[in-house]
Every structure is written in C-alpha cells, then in structure tokens.
Amino acid sequence: MNTGDIVWILVSSALVWLMTPGLALFYGGLANRNFASNTVFLSVIVLGIAPLVWVICGYSLAFSGHGLLIGNFKHFLLHGLTYNHSTFGLHIPDAAYMLFQGMFAIITVAIITGSVVGRMNLKAMLLFIPLWLILVYAPLAHMVWGGGILQRMGALDFAGGDVVHISSGISGLTLAILVGRRHRFSSETDTPDNMSNVLIGAALLWFGWFGFNSGSALTINATAILAFINTNIAAAAALTTWFLLDFIKTGKARISAALSGGLVGLVVITPAAGFVTPSSAIIMGILVAPIVYYLADFLQTKFKYDDTLDAFNFHGIGGIVGGILTALFATKDYHGILATGSLKQLGIQLLAIIITIALAAGMTTLIAKLINLWLPLRIPADIERKGIDHELHGEYISMLSSPQFNQHVRAKQKL
Template sequence: MDTGDIVWVLISAALVWIMTPGLALFYGGLANKKYASNTVFLSVIILGIAPLVWSVLGYSLAFSGNGKFIGNLHNVLLNGISFSKSTMNLNIPDAAFMLFQGMFPIITVAIITGSVVGRVNLKAMLMFIPIWLITVYTPLAHMVWGGGLLAKLGALDFAGGDVVHISSGVSGLVLAILIGKRRKLKDENDEPDNIVNVVIGGALLWIGWFGFNSGSALAANSTAILAFVNTSIAAASAMVMWFIIDFIRTNKAKITGALSGSLVGLVVITPAAGLVSPTAALSMALVATPIVYFLINFLKNKFHYDDTLDAFGFHGIGGIIGGILTGVFAFKENGGLIATGSLKQLGIQGVAVIFTIIFAGVMTFIIAKLISLVVPLRVEESVEIKGIDYELHGEYISILGSTQFNNRFHTGNK
C-alpha cells in the first residue's frame, strides 16, 4: 500500500462528495423561487440515500464477481472489504476504492433531479432514487469499471462519461417527458432565484471535479496530474467559448452563462481526462461547447419537452459528445483516431454511448411506470401552481422568495 496514493484518493473522495452540495446550490440558484428549496432538498436528501444504497448493495453489485452485466452479492453490507489490502492490484485498500467509487452515484442521481424539479412528486422521487441506483447505475458501473460487457468491448470512460453523465442526462430526459411540462402562472418567468448561490455552487462543482477526474487515476501519479490539467483547461476554455457565443448573440455578459460553459467543459472532458493530451482537452472543449450551446434550445423547441434545468442538455448531450471525442483524441496506446488513423476505437465508443442511452432510457421508463402504479409521478396542480416550496417544505432559499409567497398567496393577491 502507498500512503501518498491513499491520501490522494481519500481527498478526492471528499472532493467528489462536495460536488452534490455544490450541485444543490447551483440548481437551487437557477431554479424558480417557487421550487428553489425543493430543488436543493432533492440533492441534499440524496446525500443520505445514495451512500446507504451503495454500502448495503450497490458496491457489491458493481465491483464483485465477473458477470457481463452485473456483479454478485459477495460484498453485501461491505462484507469482506479490506481496510489494509487490495484485491484489485491497486496501491490503495479495497475500502478506499469502495469509498471513492461510492461518491459517484450520489452526484449521478442528483443530476437527474434537475430535469423534473418544480412538478415531481416527492414520494415518487424518493422511491425512484434507490431503485434507479440499483438497476441502472450499478450495472453500468460494473459494465464499464467492474470488468463487465463494455470493459470487455474496450470502451474508454476514464471518470464517468457513460456511467455518470449520459446515464443521468438520458434518465432525466425520460422522466421529464413522462411527467410533462411545468404549469406556470401568466406572469411567471424562469429568472434564477439566486445568482450568488449559482456562483458558489458552480465553484464547488468545479473544484470537486478535480477529485472526480484526477482521483479516477486511483493513485497520486502522472495520470492524476494529466487529468487535473486537462480538467482545468477544458473547463476554462469552454467557459470562455460559451461566453463569447452568448455575448455575440444576446449582447449580455451573463454570470450563469459563463458558469454553464465551464460545466460543459467539465462534462466533456470527464471520459477522456487521463487519456488525452492537454491540447486535445482544449480541442474537445472548443468543439463541444458550440454544439451543446445551440443543440439545447433547438431540441427543446423541436420536441417540446421541459428539461427544467437542462440536466439532459448539459450532461446528456455533453457526455455523448465527450464519449465520442474520446475515441478521436485518445493517446495512441488507447486507439485514438488521430493518433492511430484507425476507426476501431471510435466505433467502440459509439457502441458504448448508444448502449448507455438505450439502457438508461428504457430502464428509467420501466421504473417510472412501475412507480406510477403506486403513487403519481407528479404533484397536484394546486401544489405546483402555488409552489412546492410553499406547500410542501415551508422554507425558502431566499428571503425574497418567502416575501413573494406571502404577498401572493397569503393575501390572495394572484
């Protein structure tokens, strides 16, 4: 065991954990005042649910056994997990590996909630979260990182393009379509609730992503450094590119736009972080950013779905582009198209992306339909119109939000 590697992986695990509170603030700051608290709550409660699911069953299903699609129950309740030795030929104990990997399902399922905030039934969502983690996340983690089907195929996913971003983005889209569009008052708009929270949340996501990508090297080595550098370059260049495009189109210098751009860069580089050069990281961000920028609104206007906070737009589309570009820019030893002139790895990446889309989409549809037989997927119309924060939570992210609720609904001034 290597003490330096252990320390780095533990620090990285903490950085990945902090991404979910960061996402809560980021989402909550962007959300309408009627459901800003509900938006934050959905991420916060996942901090409790996901680690329990992972410890009891998820880790075992993801990283035990040699099945093509799923692991086994050998490590249920963390049975047999060593705190001093590795069974995976790593320089860190199995328990450290388990802890680091266990931070990823937290942020993954939290991303999904951004597609449906404002109208999803809390009871339905609380049922959906553990079921999705067991039936969608853990099989994908096993297939990509646990020696399963996609790993055997040769798919490259350094830190979670397929497992985290495509799966959450596509699942969010399916839920958004099944639940339907938000109901709004005539004078209601989608102005962000709290720009300061967006900035704080964006900063926490950015710094947490260094652990997300660099920690995926599972050692304090040159690959970790490369992933760290690539993550920084991709986020920065995508931020600048998004700002330029948005400023030209709107003549407004938006804080939310700049941070949205950084998010695109972070998502796109995730599957390739330790597998490409810094120049490639820059290229991936510059290629992906305009595609994501224009495709988000085009798809929403074309197909009329309500992806509330663009979870599919940023994570789904960004993850798909990142997964494909990994096959283009990967180092020669990883079969990248530019380095080898061969289309083989690009084809493998395409198969992995398509498989992930279909698997996550179909499974999410099935889970949601089964839950709808027990409880409605959507809150009542009156609750949605008045605002879930007012009706369900009784607490507000901002004083302004509380004041507006009191003026509008307590006085009957609608």
C-alpha cells in the first residue's frame, strides 16, 4: 500500500461527492421557478439512497466475481472487504477503491433526474433510483471496470464515458419519453431562474471533475497528471467554442451558454482523460461543442422529446462523442486510429456504446413499466400546473417563487 495514493484517492472521493451538490445547484439554477426546489431535492435524496445501495449490494455486484455481465453477492454489506491490502493489484486497499467507485454511482443517477424534474411522481422516482443502480449501473460498472465483457474486449473508458454519461443520458431520455412532456404555459419560460446558482454549481462540478478523472488513475503518477491537464483544457476549449457558436447565433454573451459548453467538454474528455495528449484534448473540446450544440437542437425539434435540463443532450450525446473520439485520438499504447492507423479500437468503442445504450434504454423501460403497475409515473396535471414546489415541497430555491414574496409584491402594487 502507498500512503500518498491512499490520500489522493480519499481526496478524489470527496471531490466526486461534491459534484452532486454542484449538480443540484446547476440544475436548480437552470430550472423553472415552479420546480427548482424539486430539482435540487432529487439530487439531495440521491445523496442518501445511492450510498446505501452501493454498500448493501452495488459494490459487490459491480466488483466481485468473474461474470461477463455482472458480479455476485460475495461482498454483500461489504462482507470480506479488505482495509489494508488490494485484491486488484492496486496501491490502495479495496475499501478505498469501493469508496471512490461509490461516488460515481451517486452522481450518475443524479444526472438522470434532470430529464424529468417537475413532473415525475416522487414516490415513483424513489423506487426508480435503487432499482436503476442495481439493474443498470452495477452491471455496466462490472462490464467496463470489474472484469466483465467490455473490459475483456478492450473498451476504453478511463473515468465513465459509458458507465456514467451515456448510461445516465440514455436513461434520462428514456424516462422523459415514458413520463411525457411538460405542460406549457405562456407565462413561463425555460430561461435560467438563478444564474448565481448555475455558476456556483458549474464551478463545483468542474472542480470535482478533477477528482473524477485524475483520481481514476488510482495512483499519483504521470497518468493522473495527464488526466488532470486534459480535463481542464478540454473543458476550456469546449466552453470557448460553445460560447462563440451561441454568440454568433443569438447575439448575446450568455453565462449559461459558456458554462454549458464547459460541462460538455468535461463530459467528452471523461472516457479519454488518461489515454490522449493535451493537444488531442483541446481538439476533442472544440469538436464536441458544435456537435452537441446543433445535434441536440435538431433532435429535440424533430422528435419533440422533453429533456428538461439536457441530461441526454449533454451527457448522452457528449458521452457518445467522447467514446468515439477516444478511439480516434488515443495514443499508440491504447491503439488509437491516428496513432496506429487501425480501426479495430473504433469498432470496440462503437460496440461498447451500443451495448451501453441497449442496456440503459431497455432496463430503464422495464423498471419504469414495473413501477407504473403500482404507481403512476407522473404527478397529476393540476399539481404540475400549480407548481410541484408549492404542492409537494413547500420550500423555494428562488425567492421570486415564494408565495410570501408574491403576496408582498401584490401588496406593494396596491399602495
């Protein structure tokens, strides 16, 4: 065991944990004031549910056994987990590895909630979260990182392109389609309700992403440094490119647009962070911005799906682009196309993406259909129209959405 590596993985675990409150603020700031509290609450409740599922059976299903698709219950409730040595040949004990990987499960399922905030039945969501972690996240983590079929094939996913971003993006889109589109009102818009929260949330996400990607080296070495550099520079390139595209289109220098570009850059570099050079990371950031910017708008216009806070648009599309570009730009040691001239790695990456999409979409549909046999997936229309924050939560992220504030304004108008 290496003390420095243990410290780094514990710090990285804390950084990845911080991403979920960051996501809550980012989502909450972007959300309409009638469901901003609902948006934040769904990320907060994930902080409670996901670690419990992970400790009880998620880690065991993901990282025990030698199955092609899923592990077993050898480490149920962390039974037999080692705290002073590694069974994976790492410089950190298995308990530290379990902790780090568990943080990924939290942020992944939190991302999904952004697609259906403000209209999904809370009871249904509380059932969906643990079932999805067990039936989608754990098998994918096993297949990619736990010795399963995708790892044996040689699929490259440094920190979660398939496991985190594509799975959550596709699941969010599937759930959004099953739940249905929001009711629209002429008095409401989809413009960000609290730009301060958007900025703070994006900053926490970006900061936490350093632990997300660099920590995935699982040791303090050159790869960890490379992943750290690539994470920052890809996000910077995507932020700049996205801002320019949006400024040309709208004529407005929008903070939300720039930060959205940065987030997409962080997504695209995730599967490639330790496999590509910094110059390639810059190119990846530049390329992903126009692809997501224009493709997301085209798909939503054509297919009319309601991905409320762009979980699919950013994470699903961005993750798919990242997986493909990883095959293109990976260094010679990782069989990238530009470095070797071989298309083999591209075929492996595409197959891994297809398997991830099929599992995420198929199992999300099955879980939602099973829940719907007992509970409606959607809240009643009258509650949605009045605002789920008022009817369900009684708390308000935005002062402007508070009934007390609105009464104060009306009183002043009468004077």
